[in-house]
Amino acid sequence: MNVGVAHSEVNPNTRVMNSRGMWLTYVLGVGMLHIVLLSIPFFSVPVAWTLTNVIHNLGMYVFLHAVKGTPFETPDQGKARLLTHWEQLDYGVQFTSSRKFFTISPIILYFLASFYTKYDPTHFILNTTSLLTVLIPKLPQLHGVRIFGINKY
Secondary structure (H helix, E strand, C coil), rough: CCCCCCCCCCHHHHHHHHCCCCHHHHHHHHHHHHHHHHHCCCCCCHHHHHHHHHHHHHHHHHCCCCCCEECCHHHHCCHHHHHHHHHHHHCCCCCCCHHHHHHHHHHHHHHHHHHHHCCCHHHHHHHHHHHHHHHHHCCCHCCCCHHCCCCCC
């Protein structure tokens, strides 16, 4: 019995990315970030695309792969506090629709940024490094793995 818990999920972090309108809100948020960066007068189009990509991937890394635990009280005896949001997503089941969406979205943004920067070497290195920092932690082989003990506790 979950006394004092206002939700029916064991861990609401597991289903939040599948909620109605979440993907549309995510895409609109990235679009708004890009429009804001384009509206800054001294940013060229390639700089705005690279900044959109890097800021998006930095935010994705922090919120999905660095922050652990859950903001909700969960009756799981503290299991969720040791997992990142990505590891909690869809109860850890790999290759679900939400995991595929959040894996493909930085790749699409990377292709757009690379195209609009005309594959300039500086922008290309920044965009590729940024992409790899969010794609590598999403690999199924790295589920629950803490490299060099970073973010272990």
